[in-house]
Amino acid sequence: MAPVRPQSFLSLPAPLRRAVASYSLARAAYAPPLANSTSIRAHSTESSPHNGHAGSSVNETEVSHFNTLASSWWDPHGSSRLLHLMNQHRHPFINRCLSTAPPLPPNHKRKYLDIGCGGGIFAESAARLATTQSVTAVDPTPEVIAVAKRHQRTDPLLMEPGRLTYHNIPIEALPLPTTPADGFDIVSLFEVIEHIQQPAPFLRSILQHLKPGGWLIGSTIARTGTSWFTTKFMAEEVLQMVPRGTHEWSQYIQPHELKSWAAKQPDLEGWQTMGVVYVPGFGWKEVDGSESWGNYFFGVRKKSLEE
């Protein structure tokens, strides 16, 4: 069994000066004990206070940190506001990714797997779409799954059998598809990888859940002076909008790092990215080129079998 170190923490930055803010939301940090894993973050500092040994016990401080924030997932004026606002951009980005590949059959309904689903912001929205067959959402933290399930009950559509299923498990406890066609059309990973100790083996392992032709979609924050300034310095130190230690800035990943990782995977193709910037009073805005210094989305496709 893969040792999992669930660092449960949720963070939220809010509008910051210079019209830029970043947020991150961690649901699970993950460190598979693969000795020979080639980390795509070769230069990441190893001095992180969160760098536990495989199998290390839960960081109680972080759990309580999370609990204080868990209840605010669905409060429109609460700490997850930016996340809700960002969620609106996820579906158009997914559609953009899909439009770069051969079209799916007209009545094809998508199967989603949302990893690190948190309170269910993305999972719920995906489950409501007319083009969706089912959403499977996993998160190792019991509190967030409790929040998510409770909110699911307020929407009869989401209560339809099979439409939205939450599992309080780490992703590696989810059974792998028995045949390639049983895999998911979309595996999503929003604001998760910046909290993963070794992203490369983690990404490799979740690709197993993708159906050939399916897409891995995610979002994260680039590791730059700006993101350090907005998420570490401003949000945590100056404005104290999020507790200290919410962000592990050294674990942030650059889009080009992810891209070159993807390029090395023989079964992947079709790299897509989109940078978004938070503009106070407006919301998130797509800004060309901002992926290299702020929040960004990425998408990459698993090759079809015949390719």
Added chain:
Amino acid sequence: MVLASTHPSSLRAARRLLELPPAVRRSFWSTASAAAIERKPEIFDLVCVGGGPAGLSLVSALRSDPATKGLKIALVDGQDLTTSRTPGNEGFSNRCSSLTPASLHFLKEIGAWNNVNNIRTQPYHGMEVWDGVSGSKISFDPVDQTPGLLDSLAELVPGSRFAASKRKYETGDPTTVATICENGNLTAALLQQLKESGGVEILDKTKVESINLGPEPENEEALDLSQWPVLTLPNNRQLAARLLVGADGANSPVRQFADIPSHGWDYGQNGVVATLQLDRSFTADEIRTAYQRFLPTGPIALLPLPGNRASLVWSTTAPFATKLKQLSPPDFIAMVNAAFRLLPIDIDFMLTHHESVSPASELAWRETSTNSKSLGLLNTFPRVAEVQEGSVASFPLRMRHADTYTGHRVALIGDAAHTVHPLAGQGLNLGLADSESLVKSIAYGMETGMDIGSCWCLDGYNADRWAKNNAMLGVVDKLQKLYSVGSGPVVWGRSLGLDLVNKMGPLKGALMGAAAGTK
């Protein structure tokens, strides 16, 4: 594997917080004793209370948009919507509205305008507005519009349709200011379109009896509708609404349920409406003009209808309105003619003493001794010859604006959200613009998987419409106040203003855009 331990206390705390209702305080609204909510109300994506122009256009637009077409919708109205509210070929309804090009564009886009009986509508191409006290006037001649000042005006009054009017004069049809259409003609067209497209449960002759929040869930696993509005209808049918739209007019039960305050004041004026016949007939392709004269007691407007017909909207004091309604047809006609041609003091005299004097003979002698040209009257102004039987009616005029248009699972559109003085002919147009905007928000919500009753979906609508309507309500209200003054510096000031405005083509174009809400 090590998992985070669940702290029972923190879970309890989280649950308590979640039980707090959304930011909006909400009550229940009921006409009778509150009905108990059944365990299993029927579930709808959207329930619209009110089948007036706002409600019907919203539902039609939702049906015509691919993103929202699949929604399960019910429309509830206390009145019988099937009976055509337009009189036969012989006459015209006294409830007419001038539809701005923006409204027309929207109605065409959703396919409803095809169903409007076009023989009964009348576009007009110019507007004459003059001050009944000083006589200074602005004639809105669409031909002398040149862009320039419009840009700065568009900035000045955000949300008025200055910006849109600018676009129109640059690109679109340069001649039509607005189109007069009977409200009944429009609602019949919208209803017909809904019947053709199907898919909406239309519950007319069905008054909403009460609105409550849904039942508490049966258990910890069950569906929880406790934050959903549930409507109780006469036969004890209960509809739960993911989104409850209040298109239910100025006394909106939905607004009361949502506990959204609405502020404003009564003008102490009534709008007297009537269908008139003029002393000459116009052919379909003639250039038509709308007229409005500001009197200290309120503006009087004559809006062209096909042939020799015209629609009257006379805003005046409540006592005068009562008197006007009591006048015999010949006296009523004389009063209307007098109101456009005589000094305000003469008009007041005639209305105050209508029992002892004959308005017709008063008008005859007073008109000869009045220099009507100095009062701003145009020599092309038609004379009213007849009034359609039974068409004189009056409505109290007020200005109201809801503090917000949205709450958790609630949205207000049309007169439920705002009531405006009819002097700029904006009420219905604002309601149509609300519908258009709300449909956009809902469509975006559907495309991005939002719960369409949540603030994430509805905030955009409120942000788009509230400030725009507020600006328009403010402009109209200030115009009303400005022109309610009968003498003194305000009059000199405003006549100076109107004369100046009249000399500046572009400004006139902009003002005309404002008055007609032109797009």
